[in-house]
Amino acid sequence: MSSTGFDIRAGFPISDRLRELVTYTLSHTRISDITYETTRFVQEQVGATTTSSIQSALTFDARDSRLKPTSGYYFTVTNQVAGLGGSVHFLRNRLTSGIYFPLFSNVVLKIEGEVGYILGLGGEFVRIQDRFFLGGDTLRGFQVAGVGPRAFSSNGGNDALGGKRLVRGTSEVTFPLGLPEELGVDFHVFTDIGALDQSGKSPLPGDDFHDEFAFRASSGVGVSWKSPFGPIRIDLAYPWMKKSYDRVQQFRFSFGSQF
Numbered sequence: 194m195s196s197t198g199f200d201i202r203a204g205f206p207i208s209d210r211l212r213e214l215v216t217y218t219l220s221h222t223r224i225s226d227i228t229y230e231t232t233r234f235v236q237e238q239v240g241a242t243t244t245s246s247i248q249s250a251l252t253f254d255a256r257d258s259r260l261k262p263t264s265g266y267y268f269t270v271t272n273q274v275a276g277l278g279g280s281v282h283f284l285r286n287r288l289t290s291g292i293y294f295p296l297f298s299n300v301v302l303k304i305e306g307e308v309g310y311i312l313g314l315g316g317e318f319v320r321i322q323d324r325f326f327l328g329g330d331t332l333r334g335f336q337v338a339g340v341g342p343r344a345f346s347s348n349g350g351n352d353a354l355g356g357k358r359l360v361r362g363t364s365e366v367t368f369p370l371g372l373p374e375e376l377g378v379d380f381h382v383f384t385d386i387g388a389l390d391q392s393g394k395s396p397l398p399g400d401d402f403h404d405e406f407a408f409r410a411s412s413g414v415g416v417s418w419k420s421p422f423g424p425i426r427i428d429l430a431y432p433w434m435k436k437s438y439d440r441v442q443q444f445r446f447s448f449g450s451q452f
Contacts, residue, residue: 194222195222196221196223214252215250219243220244225240246273248273262301265293268291271285275323285311287359290307303366309325319393329442332386335440338355339353345438351438353440359389361386363384366382382412385412387408390405403438409435409439413443422448425447426446426448427444428445429443430443
């Protein structure tokens with residue numbers, strides 16, 4: 194799959210704690226050059242589509258810091274509509290929220306959650322590239338797109354199909370490691386949980402196809418470092434609630450900020 198396009202973003206404060214971000218996206222996506230191992234669910238979507246969408250993200254942020262919060266809460270309501278021209282039409286809704294509690298000196302508990310749903314407008318089928326995916330940073334212990342609807346071919350291939358309904362959450366306790374504070378190194382203990390379903394497809398006789406609402410969960414530890422080049426994090430997670438067809442990944446390295 195190849196995709197080209199651009200975003201135009203404009204953000205502005207409504208109040209001290211309330212902020213709006215509006216994004217216009219125009220992209221052209223092509224699915225081609227599939228192999229003989231590819232399942233029919235992907236083969237059916239070979240071709241090109243153009244997406245023209247506008248997205249609104251309204252955030253209320255009452256945390257004491259965006260970079261390293263120790264108390265407070267936030268929530269973001271995101272709505273994206275595709276169909277302002279282009280060839281695809283959908284409505285995607287997401288609600289993300291988090292709360293932070295100081296437990297002891299420099300020890301912080303974070304609880305975050307997210308729910309999402311995407312609907313094809315006018316009864317239109319929601320294509321794979323527009324669906325939600327779960328795994329990686331969004332559900333540690335599993336590969337990117339390692340959880341959710343999945344199909345297998347008789348030639349040994351398997352494809353993550355994404356889903357229209359998403360729910361996930363995480364709880365994490367952050368500890369200092371006793372190093373000088375200016376180094377920006379912290380230790381984390383976490384548990385992640387999530388579920389993803391509704392690919393919008395129905396199996397035919399003989400299909401090896403899985404699409405069910407079932408929670409997966411993992412627990413683990415991690416170390417983060419606010420390096421001069423940006424935040425770096427290493428996580429080691431054990432997936433203790435999973436399906437046989439999920440794709441696991443116990444070790445994960447990530448670079449970049451998440452707010």
